[in-house]
Amino acid sequence: MAVSISAVVLLGIIVVVLIRGGTVRPAPALACTGFGFFLASTGAAPVITSAISTVTGWIASL
Template sequence: MATSISAVVLLGIVVFVLIQGGFVRLGPALACAAFGSFLASTGAAPVITPAINAINDWISSI
């Protein structure tokens, strides 16, 4: 749970900086957020979650 909250905060900051810097416009950023939200409710979520956890564990071990 703490990992997912940290990831959400980190990715939110990255998206905010990209929007403010003019690299990404608000429309595409919202479309990506909506896509991620819908993707989380599909059958792909059980495959994606362990992959993200494995990457997180790998980064933590460095």
């Protein structure tokens, strides 16, 4: 749970910085956010969560 909250905060900060910097427009950012919410409710969510947990575990072991 702590990893997912940290990832959400980090990704949220990155999106805000990209929007404010003019790299990403608000409409595509909202589309990607909506895609993420819909993706989280599909069968792919456990696979994605497992992959993220594996990567963060690997990084922590370095």
